[in-house]
Amino acid sequence: MVGRRFILNAGRTSKQGQQINVGKDHDEYNAIVETLIMHPDDMKELGIRAGGSVRLRSEYGGEAVFRCQEGKVPAGMIFVPYGPPTCRLMGSVTDGTGMPTSKGWEVEVEPLLDQPKG
Amino acid sequence: MGGKVSCTLGEVKNRADLIIYWGGNPAECHPRHFTKYTLTQKGRYIPNGRKDRTMVLVDIRETPSAKAADIFLQVRPAKDFEVITVLRALIKGHAVDPELAAETGLSMEQLQDLADRMKKARFGVLFFGMGLSMTRGKHMNSAALLTLAAELNAYTKFVAMPMRGHGNVTGGDVIMRWTTGYPFGVSLSRGYPRFNPGEFSTIDLLIRGDCDAALILGADPGATMPQPAIDHLARIPTIVLDPKVTHTSRLARVHFTTAATGISAPGTVYRMDEIPLPLRPALKSPYPTDEEIVHRIYQAVAAKPPLPPAVMLSQATM
Numbered sequence: 001m002v003g004r005r006f007i008l009n010a011g012r013t014s015k016q017g018q019q020i021n022v023g024k025d026h027d028e029y030n031a032i033v034e035t036l037i038m039h040p041d042d043m044k045e046l047g048i049r050a051g052g053s054v055r056l057r058s059e060y061g062g063e064a065v066f067r068c069q070e071g072k073v074p075a076g077m078i079f080v081p082y083g084p085p086t087c088r089l090m091g092s093v094t095d096g097t098g099m100p101t102s103k104g105w106e107v108e109v110e111p112l113l114d115q116p117k118g
Numbered sequence: 119m120g121g122k123v124s125c126t127l128g129e130v131k132n133r134a135d136l137i138i139y140w141g142g143n144p145a146e147c148h149p150r151h152f153t154k155y156t157l158t159q160k161g162r163y164i165p166n167g168r169k170d171r172t173m174v175l176v177d178i179r180e181t182p183s184a185k186a187a188d189i190f191l192q193v194r195p196a197k198d199f200e201v202i203t204v205l206r207a208l209i210k211g212h213a214v215d216p217e218l219a220a221e222t223g224l225s226m227e228q229l230q231d232l233a234d235r236m237k238k239a240r241f242g243v244l245f246f247g248m249g250l251s252m253t254r255g256k257h258m259n260s261a262a263l264l265t266l267a268a269e270l271n272a273y274t275k276f277v278a279m280p281m282r283g284h285g286n287v288t289g290g291d292v293i294m295r296w297t298t299g300y301p302f303g304v305s306l307s308r309g310y311p312r313f314n315p316g317e318f319s320t321i322d323l324l325i326r327g328d329c330d331a332a333l334i335l336g337a338d339p340g341a342t343m344p345q346p347a348i349d350h351l352a353r354i355p356t357i358v359l360d361p362k363v364t365h366t367s368r369l370a371r372v373h374f375t376t377a378a379t380g381i382s383a384p385g386t387v388y389r390m391d392e393i394p395l396p397l398r399p400a401l402k403s404p405y406p407t408d409e410e411i412v413h414r415i416y417q418a419v420a421a422k423p424p425l426p427p428a429v430m431l432s433q434a435t436m
Contacts (some may be wrong), residue, residue: 023362062204
């Protein structure tokens, strides 16, 4: 990985929980799990605008594209609700525990060209 | 030291005056936890409810749960084990190097204050979430926290409880425990239970490609597991029982739509404190229950003629 590295902290949100009860087969659910939260200073440094797209590459080799929004996370950290995109990023090794490291692994962030103007 | 010092949520409601959430976000993930069991309820020995309780939140980011906390302690990512180790030392009165403690993201004053509060509490609870158990350190973090709770019983009453996630995940563990002796990662392939996480656990089996069929009940691994495990589920005959269309049902060969347990199907669920609760359905469903489908699959398998005995290699080459 060569770009700016972040700690990816995947988790759950109440919005996501509500949408699961409606169904995962909806655009609303996909929008939730395809949107990441980043510290405003990090977004500024990387030239990412709110609603702009970024590609994440995992230290384990997977990659996924997300919409980026600013929010309350420490600098150097990204928060994303669990979903199919985070499945592509997390590692497969369970260290003998039966569970993969599904919180706090390293990703590289690459801003894509479709940043909103304004 | 091993084991878990625990209690029921009823005891928490009636007795706990210090409530610590570690690596969890109950405001979003367990929205009724504060109001039903831990913070705002008045209890037998907590007559003033919220005023009689102190809530501490330990996490790597300021989640919406921080608004409910009296004290928010923001630790550096993957430093939970170090924070717990420092607390264990401070509680026993051992000296701690302030520089080493500073690496956790917390000051010595914050750590000493938390250690003092833990020792002075009448009844303390450590609720821990995936922020502790699924980050680097994993089971070692959980074991350290359970040890901290156990050791605090030399000074006061203290318990620990995991903040279990999906519906009735505790039930799965409890049933496996009293039927096989182990909570998960159990192989019955030799006719008796063997426990070995990393070998017999679901993700490891799928990633290695060890299994050639899968039956998924009440879960959506297609939206939660690492991609190589999902890819293997798509390769093998996967059968899904779920009331809704999910990512897993889309990749499965067969999807049975089932009645929703607790809404249109009866059953028993285990609360996170391992208390079994009977469910009475409020509605009728046109769909069968999980239990009915599994029973019918079992009957169909039992009616099939047995497989011929395996030929020993030595006999085959004779």
